[in-house]
Amino acid sequence: MQRNKQAVALLLAALAAAGSGPSLAADMAAAKAKAGQCFVCHGPDGVAKVPDAPNLAGQNEGYLVKALKDYKSGKRENEMMNAMAKNLSDQDIALVAAYFSSIVITVKAP
Numbered sequence: 001m002q003r004n005k006q007a008v009a010l011l012l013a014a015l016a017a018a019g020s021g022p023s024l025a026a027d028m029a030a031a032k033a034k035a036g037q038c039f040v041c042h043g044p045d046g047v048a049k050v051p052d053a054p055n056l057a058g059q060n061e062g063y064l065v066k067a068l069k070d071y072k073s074g075k076r077e078n079e080m081m082n083a084m085a086k087n088l089s090d091q092d093i094a095l096v097a098a099y100f101s102s103i104v105i106t107v108k109a110p
């Protein structure tokens with residue numbers, strides 16, 4: 001838990017320094033690489049590719065972290081996501097949450 005908070009803090013610090021050079025780009029590249037295993041269902045742009053998967057783009061980072069921890073612990077049940085989350089470390093969870101939450105979405109009024 002503590003380690004995860006530190007990882008998130010580091011990522012947030014990196015995001016706060018947006019545009020300030022290669023370290024952010026490297027962090028986001030690492031986050032994108034880690035999230036690659038999710039793209040088949042949730043899409044590289046966080047817009048779901050299969051009808052039963054939710055869109056993750058722009059979702060709150062804290063919500064994503066909690067959802068993934070709950071799938072990992074089994075508190076939240078879904079066969080597919082329990083299997084996916086089982087293999088994620090706290091740092092992996094911080095990375096993929098940072099990746100999907102960082103995607104900017106634009107919402108058009110109807």
Ligand code: HEC
Nearest residue numbers: 037038040041052053054064067068077078080081084096
């Ligand atoms: C094989 C398809 C598939 C893959 C691969 C997959 N997911 Fe999912 N994901 C789903 C489905 C289906 C749900 C809806 C589950 C439910 O109803 O709880 C879901 C739900 C979620 C949710 C909950 C969203 C919400 O609104 O509550 C998160 C977060 C999530 N996935 C993250 C990930 C991440 C991160 C990865 C990669 C490590 C991943 N998923 C890989 C299919 C997938």
